[in-house]
Amino acid sequence: MLAPSAVKASARASRLKKSVETRFDRRQSEILDHATSVLCAKGYAGASMRDLSRATGMSLAGLYYYFESKERLLYLIQKHTFTTIVQQLKVRLASETDAEGRIRIFILNHLEYFLANQKAMKVLSHEDDVLENGFGTEIAALKRGYYRICVSLMDELKQEKGLEFSSRIAVMSLFGMMNWIYTWYKPRVDGGAVDLARQMGDTFLTGIGSKQLRKRSSTK
Amino acid sequence: MLAPSAVKASARASRLKKSVETRFDRRQSEILDHATSVLCAKGYAGASMRDLSRATGMSLAGLYYYFESKERLLYLIQKHTFTTIVQQLKVRLASETDAEGRIRIFILNHLEYFLANQKAMKVLSHEDDVLENGFGTEIAALKRGYYRICVSLMDELKQEKGLEFSSRIAVMSLFGMMNWIYTWYKPRVDGGAVDLARQMGDTFLTGIGSKQLRKRSSTK
DNA sequence: GTATAATTAGAACGAACGTTCGACCATATG
């Protein structure tokens, strides 16, 4: 009878009948998709559960069958988005060893995912610090992991090319460049992810690359 | 008896007794300062008038003596912030003719103001599209004007150095770099505006500067 | 086909929202 999502989740995990993707999961994903649009448009605090209810076509009470709270709904969106982008990045990074090439892969992966999932990425970027306690720290950890990957790529580059600059500020600048996109990007005007990634990659890497530690020392 | 801020404003404007800065203006500014902190911390939609009342030490009803609505309060913060930064920029730009120098001034001005008024600038950046109709279009116009200044600086640079790149994307990338600061900046760790401006200026200008239209053509 | 569980919806909860009203202080001018 009463089966909120927490109870539900463990029940499904222990049973695992025929398909891993249960009806529950499918419906939940659909709802999350619609919810993402609304949260993107109105912001987390500005969007009401009634707004989400309306957008998904599900009753207000029905939503609480799938999500135990509004906060958990945002958490699920953010977690899924972060997990997916990191996972996709790791696959792509595995096939490249050159430091500059790896940073270009990072940029391309970020921008491609960003443009392909603009609404979710805006919700991720814009509602960065609204989750509290447990939810908040978990998402913050995912974010830190993602940032750390980028920092280590930057360190690789510095070592490989004998450069000297603050990895932290470089990474933050790069993320700023890329994440700010959600405030201005227009598909018709600004081209696709590949072009954008090349342009931002050129600008960033050439700029960063000029900070030689000492004159000419290509290999260690 | 009944004297909401709209009526008040015109009354003060027509009288202009001894000091231009009336008690009303002073108190209103104080409230706006406190309100900025709250809006920065909780977001526009997430902050209630009761939160602002608590932070300013003024009663809920008292707030409405100074601001006819919550929306207008945000509008006043954004308008003041934008106006001030643009005005300060114009003064500084007047004393420099070199294209690269002017862009460096733009960056420095933006970052200095940003770091000196972090909360207001976060409210400006983060609550970019929450104002509607009249309020919204006026702030949007101020923003467009500010952006256009930067675009024209970029065009100057392109012409002066014979470069070829998209001014729009360059400007947006630069703003992303700078505005993203509010998500990561820690005074103790990341230094002051001058250092940051030099670092970002170097990165950006060197990166952008590599996009020669053709080899060597310094002047028109 | 009936029992059992998964899914949905209507109606309501108390709390908090933005805003308003009318009555109070404070201050300064006559």
Next chain:
DNA sequence: CATATGGTCGAACGTTCGTTCTAATTATAC
């Protein structure tokens, strides 16, 4: 001192908020 005006407040308005209860409906298994 009287009186007008600028400033402030407590209390309440009607609405909407996130959430929950209970009952009805639908899918699944025997």
